Amino acid sequence: MSGRHAPEWRRADRANRAAAPAGACGTPGDVLAALIDSVEGGELHVRPLRALLDSGRFARFAEIGLALRRAFRDPARRDYFIARLKPHLRYVIGALPASIQRHGMLPPEPAQPQPDALQLEQVSEAELRQWLVDDGSLIYGEFQRYELENYFDAIAPYVTPGGEMIDLGSGLGKVVMSAALALPFARCTGVELLGYRHAMAAERRARLLARAGELLAGLQPGLQPGLQPGLQPGLQPDAPLALPCGHAATLRHLLELDARIALREQNMFEADVSRASLVFIYSTCFAPLMDALAAKLARELPQGCLVSCTTFPLTHPAFRLLHHFPSNSVAWTSVFLYQRTGPADGPPPPPACLYAPDPDEWEARVRTECAAQDAASA
Ligand SMILES: C[S@@+](CC[C@H](N)C(=O)[O-])C[C@H]1O[C@@H](n2cnc3c(N)ncnc32)[C@H](O)[C@@H]1O
Incomplete structure (x- = not known):
């Protein structure tokens, strides 16, 4: 798809929209907005x-x-x-x-x-x-909500419905859960090394699913995620649902949220990425890992897979740069968007000294x- 980028990115000074007030959901679109707003605050977590x-x-x-x-x-x-x-x-x-x-x-x-x-x-x-x-x-760090919204707008033109989004180093799962809500992926998977962060992400996921259940049930008694209740016209699973970056979905997008969000406690270097369609890496503190990450992704990703990373580029020839969003455009730091197009097993590039x-x-x-x-x- 050709680039359809927001001409003006949301800025810190106009920062985050006010979160949708609880109980104000009259439509599935309201439920979606309220759920997106609810995934907040992980960067402030207390480290055990x-x-x-x-x-x-x-x-x-x-x-x-x-x-x-x-x-x-x-x-x-x-x-x-x-x-x-x-x-x-x-x-x-x-x-x-x-x-x-x-x-x-x-x-x-x-x-x-x-x-x-x-x-x-x-x-x-x-x-x-x-x-x-x-x-x-x-x-630990997370994009603020306005940065994530910019990011999703930036990549949305390249995202085709279905496929798997994987966040390598997913922390408390903000990107995974937000992507499952905002974009039409069949599945969004987080891979996190630290057990306590994985556990906190799992709690966050459970809270999100509980809230989705409440809000959907508030729209229509008897409507629960994962079940097939006798729905009234207008709230059928195939009822249209517009996603915030322009993709068309149906109510199943929310009804199947449970199956669409997966979290793994795992070293990202051991993660199975062979079916990914987008890999997200908040790589700002990963400078010494970038070459090894690029080599893994070049070996294991399917052709055409999108990869985005922050602050440091991927220098491996298997990746074609689609966009470089400089710092203070999409987010406070620069964001790179690549596509896996080159040879998987070409000669490895010389080690890149990304940070000196x-x-x-x-x-x-x-x-x-x-x-x-x-x-x-x-
Ligand atoms: C900057 S945080 C980003 C969290 C999340 N991706 C986000 O953007 O909200 C990076 C995360 O990567 C995790 N991490 C670091 N090395 C890892 C590895 N080898 N495998 C999996 N996760 C790792 C850290 O524990 C941390 O939670």
């Missing part, structure tokens, strides 16, 4: 640190993180902290790794010093590098943040 850190792989993540944070907080070890991070700046998002900051995912320091606590000196370069990759990929901060600038920023931290704790 204990559960995360007690889970196998992340226990070591916590140990190394605490060693790094102790070195950062100790003015006498600041130079050593900087010297250890400097060779790995490609993997540091921003000035300081997210987890060691105040809002980060590490627990508070124990009240009593632990004599056997891991020291940064005991952490190898390879371990530190992997820790930084994990730290970046575990950062200047070491001197980085050190100056870190020292400024350290001074602020010292002043705060004086």
Whole structure:
């Protein structure tokens, strides 16, 4: 399809529409709008640190993180902290790794010093590098609703009804659930590594389905998602339902919501993407993973599949760029839309260095943040 893009994107200053008030649904279209508005607020979720850190792989993540944070907080070890991070700046998002900051995912320091606590000196370069990759990929963020609406408008001309949308790194499932509502996919699947985020997404999904049931039943007693009640004319499953980006659907779009949304707790590198028609990746913190992700998608996606990612491009020749939406158009960061068209097994492209901060600038920023931290704790 040719590009049919909104000439003016919704902007932060005109941000999100007011959510539809509860109980104000007179038509299936009202129900759809109210459900879309209800998938909100995941970025504010409280991180259940204990559960995360007690889970196998992340226990070591916590140990190394605490060693790094102790070195950062100790003015006498600041130079050593900087010297250890400097060779790995490609993997540091921003000035300081997210987890060691105040809002980060590490627990508070124990009240009593632990004599056997891991020291940064005991952490190898390879371990530190992997820790930084994990730290970046575990950062959480969601598009705001107006950004998602822009994004859906941007991709809608390329979406054909049916097919499977997959969000790799789906977090609390906002994109998966919103896409299942706004676009005519047969199925929308989220793949999330962290168990607690997957569990929160599953709760969000259950709340969405319960709300859909209530609102549809409010339109017509006896109408429940997944059932085939004796419907009145006008509310038959085949009754037309206009989706917000211009696609035509029927009421089945809402009645079958349960079957159309799937969530998996899984490493995205192990996910089955062989039947995908759109892969979404909020890849802003995935710079070190982009080459490996592109190689997986080039190998496993069907021809014609759409792939969108944020901030960092896919440099593999299997992907043809359809659109680059610069930052502050569709969303705060740039959004790339590709189509899988090239050879699956061509020679791999040279590794792309997508993110290479200047070491001197980085050190100056870190020292400024350290001074602020010292002043705060004086
Ligand atoms: C920036 S959040 C985006 C959440 C969601 N896609 C959205 O846009 O609302 C990235 C998510 O990817 C998850 N993640 C990181 N590495 C992953 C991996 N290897 N497999 C699956 N999920 C991963 C993180 O835990 C995090 O929840």
